[in-house]
Amino acid sequence: MLRMPEGAAGRLVSGVLVALGGWAFVKLTDTGDAVSQPWYLHTVTALLAIGLYGSAYGISRGMVRRDVRTVVLAVTVGVLLKVLLISAVMFLFFAEPVSLLLGLAVAQIDPLSVGAMMARSRMSARGKSILLAWASFDDPITALLTVYLSSLVLTGTAPGGGALAYLGNLGLNLLFAGVVLAGWRLALRFKDRLNPRLVKAAALVVLAGLMAFAVWQVLLLGVALIGLFYRPGIAGLLDRTLAAAFYLATFALGMLLVGGVDLGRAAVLGLAAFAAQMVIGGLVIARGLPATDRVRLALGQQNGITAILLALALVPAYPEAVAVIAPAVLIVNILHVVANGLWNRTERTRFPDLTSESSPSPIGRPVS
Numbered sequence: 199m200l201r202m203p204e205g206a207a208g209r210l211v212s213g214v215l216v217a218l219g220g221w222a223f224v225k226l227t228d229t230g231d232a233v234s235q236p237w238y239l240h241t242v243t244a245l246l247a248i249g250l251y252g253s254a255y256g257i258s259r260g261m262v263r264r265d266v267r268t269v270v271l272a273v274t275v276g277v278l279l280k281v282l283l284i285s286a287v288m289f290l291f292f293a294e295p296v297s298l299l300l301g302l303a304v305a306q307i308d309p310l311s312v313g314a315m316m317a318r319s320r321m322s323a324r325g326k327s328i329l330l331a332w333a334s335f336d337d338p339i340t341a342l343l344t345v346y347l348s349s350l351v352l353t354g355t356a357p358g359g360g361a362l363a364y365l366g367n368l369g370l371n372l373l374f375a376g377v378v379l380a381g382w383r384l385a386l387r388f389k390d391r392l393n394p395r396l397v398k399a400a401a402l403v404v405l406a407g408l409m410a411f412a413v414w415q416v417l418l419l420g421v422a423l424i425g426l427f428y429r430p431g432i433a434g435l436l437d438r439t440l441a442a443a444f445y446l447a448t449f450a451l452g453m454l455l456v457g458g459v460d461l462g463r464a465a466v467l468g469l470a471a472f473a474a475q476m477v478i479g480g481l482v483i484a485r486g487l488p489a490t491d492r493v494r495l496a497l498g499q500q501n502g503i504t505a506i507l508l509a510l511a512l513v514p515a516y517p518e519a520v521a522v523i524a525p526a527v528l529i530v531n532i533l534h535v536v537a538n539g540l541w542n543r544t545e546r547t548r549f550p551d552l553t554s555e556s557s558p559s560p561i562g563r564p565v566s
Contacts, residue, residue, distance in 0.1 A: 206311060206500070206531070206534060206535050206538070207535050209310075209311060209502075209531075210528075210531045210532070210535060212445075213444075213448050213531075214528065216445050216448040216449050216452065217448050217449070217451055217452035217455065217524070218452060219449060219452060220448070220449040220450060220451065220452025220453040220454075220455070221452040221453065221455050221456060222452075223449075223452075223453060224452075224453045224456045225456060232450075232453070233454070233513050233514055233517075234514070238514070239511065239514065240413065242447075242507055242510045242511045243413050243416060243418075243511070244409070244413045245443045245446065245447050245503070245507055246341055246418060246504065246507045246508075246511070247409055247412055247413050247418060247421045248409070248439060248440065248443045249310075249337065249440065249443060249444075249503045249504055249507065250337050250338050250341065250418055250421045250422040250425070250504075251409065251421050251422065251424070251425040251436075252309070252310070252425070252436055252439070252440045253309040253310075253333070253334040253335070253337050253338075253422060253425065253504075254334055254335070254421075254422045254423065254424075254425025254426050255425040255429060255436060256309060256330065256334065257330060257331055257334050257425075257426060258327060258330070259426065268328050268483065269327070269328055269331040269332070271482075271483060272328055272331065272332035272336075272483045273331065273332055273335040273336055273339065274339075275482070276332060276336075276478050276479070276482065276483050277305060277306070277332075277336045277339050277340065279474075279478050279482065280301075280305045280336075280471075280474045280475065280478050281298070281301045281302055281305045281340070281343075282301070283301075283470070283473075283474040283477065283478070284300075284301035284304065284305055284467070284470045284471050284474050285297045285298045285300070285301030285302075287466065287470035287473075287474075288300055288301060288463070288466060288467060288470060291466050292463065292466075295351050295352075296351060296352065296516060298347065298351055299344060299347065299348055299351050299352075299512060299516065299519075300463075300467055300519075300522060300523065300526075301467075301470075301471075302340045302343050302344045302347070302508070303340070303344060303505055303508040303509055303512065303519070303523050304467060304468070304471040304501055304505050304523065304526055304527065304530065305336065305340050305471065305474070306333070306336040306337050306339075306340045306501070306504050306505065307329070307332060307333035307336060307475070307498055307499060307500055307501075308333065308500040308501055308502025308503065308504065308505070309330065309333040309334045309337065309502075310440060310444065310502050310503065311333075311500040311502055312329055312330055312333040312498070312500065319494065320490065320545065320549075321490065321491050321494045322487070322488060322490075322491055324487065324491070325484075325487055325488070325490075325491030325494060325495065328483065328484075328487075328495070329494070329495055329498055332483070332498075333498075334422075335422065337422065337504045338418050338419045338421070338422035339419075340504070340508070341418050341504060341507075341508060342367075342418055342419055344508050344511065344512070345416065345418070345511065346367070348511075348512060348515055348516070349515070352515050352516055367416075367417075368419070370415065370417060370420070371417050371418075371419040371420040371423070372419075372420070372423075374411075374412065374415075374417050374420035374424075375419075375420045375423035375424050378408060378420075378424045378428060379424070379427055379428075382427055382428050385401075397430075398430055398431060398432075401428075401430030402430060402432065405428065405430065405432075408424065408428075409421065440503070443503060444502065444503045444506075447503055447506045447507050447510065448506060450510055451506050451509065451510060451520060451524050454510070454513060454520040455520060455521070455524060457521060458521060459521045459522075459524065459525045460518060460521045460522045460525075461525060463522045463526075464521075464522050464523075464524075464525035464526040464529060465525075465526075465529060467522060467523070467526040467529075468525070468526040468527070468528075468529030468530045468533070469529065469533075471499055471501070471526065471530050472499045472529075472530055472533045472534070472537075474499075475496065475497075475498060475499035476496040476497070476499075479495035479496045479498055479499075480492050480493065480495055480496025481496075483495060484496070490545060490549060493541055493545075494541075497534065497537045497538050497541060498534075499530055499533075499534060500530065500531055500534045501526075501527040501530045501531060502527075505523060505527050506523075506524075506527065508523070509523035509524060509527075
């Protein structure tokens with residue numbers, strides 16, 4: 199049964215091996231130029247939609263409601279400040295407009311990794327809910343901004359109407375989520391009168407249709423929003439689907455690495471992303487939290503499926519995207535494993551009596 203390894207180190211190793219498999223596949227076969235094919239971006243968008251839905255599906259709504267102000271601060275101000283810090287560092291070193299897109303691609307925290315980490319974390323329940331909500335909702339924000347701004351940054355032209363087009367797309371996302379919410383609430387009224395298996399099967403068919411429509415119209419924020427409430431009891435299936443999406447995206451990433459990597463830009467990008475999380479997470483978002491929570495939030499930066507998929511999405515317009523972002527993701531995750539491993543030892547020595555409170559559920563196992 200396909201599942202993601204639970205430990206951060208295990209996920210890092212498995213991701214590297216799958217990427218190497220993609221690289222070897224291209225070296226040994228003649229695959230042609232997949233990036234130029236019409237299905238390429240549709241496939242990347244579909245995988246991104248799956249990841250965003252899974253991110254929101256794992257959020258504990260009750261815990262978020264209890265600390266909504268800090269959560270909103272994290273997923274708005276926190277995300278934007280991180281992007282600006284990362285992009286500013288990249289621009290300082292390389293003075294390229296594409297620095298903004300590179301900053302967006304790695305600014306998010308991987309919710310799959312955060313969800314798996316929660317079971318063993320000694321953070322408070324409040325700290326866990328903030329980190330998981332942040333990790334879940336920075337994905338659609340950075341994904342939407344990357345998709346929208348890539349044309350503006352790389353060609354100097356805003357897609358179809360500029361700011362009005364962006365606001366229009368935002369409105370469509372909210373309308374999509376609102377219609378689905380109304381339909382879901384209506385369906386819940388009749389759920390107990392019908393066969394449970396039939397209800398679940400129908401819900402899955404509807405979900406597949408909703409995802410297909412969202413991919414067609416690029417309603418990525420809408421996908422994340424429906425994940426907050428459209429939860430037809432598919433925890434195990436969603437876990438396996440997310441694992442498959444991650445490995446497929448990582449394999450594709452490896453296929454595009456045959457042209458080599460840009461270690462200079464990647465090193466600056468990876469270090470900037472990890473440092474930005476330390477500044478924003480540890481000093482801005484974590485104000486008022488216990489010391490151990492502040493450290494965990496500061497060291498919370500991990501990159502996963504969203505960063506990989508944004509790299510793949512940028513390739514048609516910016517061919518060097520994978521060469522920079524892929525090794526940057528590796529650098530960020532190595533820093534995460536090392537820094538958190540050192541803090542684990544320190545925490546056990548300095549706070550031996552600290553106990554973990556009830557945590558939000560891992561991705562795929564929401565608690566209402």
